[in-house]
Amino acid sequence: MSTPAARSRPSEDGLIRSSSSPPSGSETAAERLTDDLLVEILSRVPAKSLCRFKCVSKHWLGLTNDRNYRRKLPQTLTGFYQGNQLVDSGVPFTNVSGSRHLTHPAFLPNRRQVKIMDCCNGLLLCSSYVAGDHGDVFRYIVCNPATEEWAEFPYCGYSGLVANARLCFDPAVSPHFHVFLLPVADICITGVHVYSSETGSWVHKEKRWSGTIDVANDRSTVYLNGYLHFCAIVDGSDGRLAAVDKEGGARTNFRVPDGLDVGFIQLSQGCLHYAGFDTDDDNVVRLLVYVLKDYDRKEWILKHSVETSHLLGGRHIEYLDEDFDWIAIHPECDLIFFAVAQEDITFMCYDMDSGQVKVMCNLEDSNQAYFPYVPLYEELQSLHK
Template identity: 35%
Template sequence: SLRRSRSKHLTMSSSSPRTAMARDSKKKKKKRLKGSPVSKLTDDILADIISRVPYKSTCCCQCVSTRWRDLISHREHQKKMPQSIAGFFHEGSNAFRSPRNARYFTNLSRQRYPLVDPSLSFLPDCERLDILDGCNGLLLCHCWMAVDPMAFYYYVVCNPTTGKWVAVPATDGSSMVSVARLVFDPAVSSHFQVFEFIDEQSRGIAEDELDADCCGRIEALAIYSSKTGAWKYQTVEHGPFVIPENSVSAFFNGILHLPAYECVVAVDVEGANWWLVDVPEPPYYADCIGGVFPSQGHLYFAESDRSKLSVWVLEDYVTGKWTLKHNVSHLHLFGREYSSFADYYSVISIHPEHGLIFIVSGEEKTLMSYDMDSGELCILRQLGWECRPPYVPYVRLFSESLGDEN
């Protein structure tokens, strides 16, 4: 009898009011989560709700649950989700530093540390790695062979956010190609294409046979598809045109656009259809070219002359019709305090969701943003005198799928 009484007493002690309250709280919480109104929403409705919040909030939504993460990453919902430039990849070279060549990532947020590790340490070891281009969250890189740094090894297409990467075999002329671009649309497919624009010298034409009036003329195009795992070639019959090495490309509405001298070259993903669209205003000197940028559902062309910055929007490919969207004098753009920036600067990007232009200028390569709506110029940070183009804008991509990834 005493033993039964003691056992009963222990049982009552273990069920103290505090323990009982905690147990009831867990039950209520579980019941509340199970019957949450959000859990009852269909994927389409939930995706539509998330698409209406700012980009930073969308990134936070990735951490709510595996359902939300997969929902945001799904390509059927990619077009609905807000996009924002997280920052820029760029490189620098300094003979007094080791290593001599360094790679950086500059945040556009106010976070102290980079959102992305610029070392791309998840990639295989190679003697040298150069970032050539970026498109919708993926990067196109050159990898040089460790045993022979002068021998071209392969391309790598990678996603810095997820650490996924795919090796792309080089062509016979890849080591001599100066213009290679990446094409990728996560809303359409997980596969990508790599474009090589092959000029006369890369094609092996002798120097005495080169066209003196159009040196560096593009002669052929090679396209690699991650879906087929092969390159295809075709002769370029449109032109002549010359694409500068560091021209800023834009992939928009299934078409790759590259600024050339006095025109914009446009080609579809199959390389079957070409357009040569005259620029709105010829450059004021031979080495000056503008840039093409997709933003807010349109294709923009930004160029500068000795006195102003002009931004145009393309209305028609066939007629080459451009409409002037914005025009600002250098005095109004930079003010007297930064008037020296007007001597040399370049537009490196336009925000995909807003009328915000990103500019690099001055000896210290100062990164600035200019709001076309408010006319406000904002000094973001100095990248350093050693930094050089390309300045590759990066939009974070959370999708795990990448062609035939490793």
């Protein structure tokens, strides 16, 4: 096994920065074998424990920061990109410890006002204006901050309103990604536009749901089993999930657990999760989390229940839709991230296993979208300059 030629230090947002001190060329075969053994040990550590390591040797830290070795480690949530706003300089990033900073995608040339629109399995979907001979031209960009690879493609040409623009990517299934646009007219979805990195083109399919359907106010979506899932209003009734496949053809919708308000969906530990609030006969508001372990049967199982007053330090919030914003459910463990408008707007984390609530940091604006980011250190043929 050859010694890595250079050390790389991925930052928390996944951007690779080279170290000024390369490894010694005198590393022995025994030392390399020990390194491989350490990687094997770390790869078996649960992600929840791995991301909480505080006391490790400098050698271990250097090893886990090396790009060649990191590819062998389990990838885990590092933080959250702030999206849905045009920025001329850096993009806000909040890591899982609560510290915040700006990231600068300098590897994207000639870009002005980049806006992050979605994030999926290590890839970012961005919109941007590219300097052209006749002025700025709108483009979509899909990039991997961890490898600094990117690909751009034109807008599909649709001139009406779009309810959602979503990136769908599953590296365990395919190296290619898809981008979904859901056009709307008179509040209803009229069809779907899908871009495929494999074909390099857009396809458009007309509406195929049996009734009228619209995207609900919640911004969360999940890509699972080749389908984009989103919270929907079907024939005027909420409490549904809708799904469309990557060809834009097959459409379906199914019920979420009854009685839940302010629904939110996420993919965690390989299963679709649905979280929401329920008020009992004594006007006690509880947060409920359901999991769809058997996707084919569409049977929801209650996973967790907690009074919202526990999450909010004993406070009772009457209008959750005004004071509470979902951010994410951790993809590998039972952590819920959310924002609460109190005297300040607070980014918080709740551990369903221990019942502990942690204040992470203060935010300037809770109405912004926060996209969970898990770095991907694999080079992809679908991303090229």
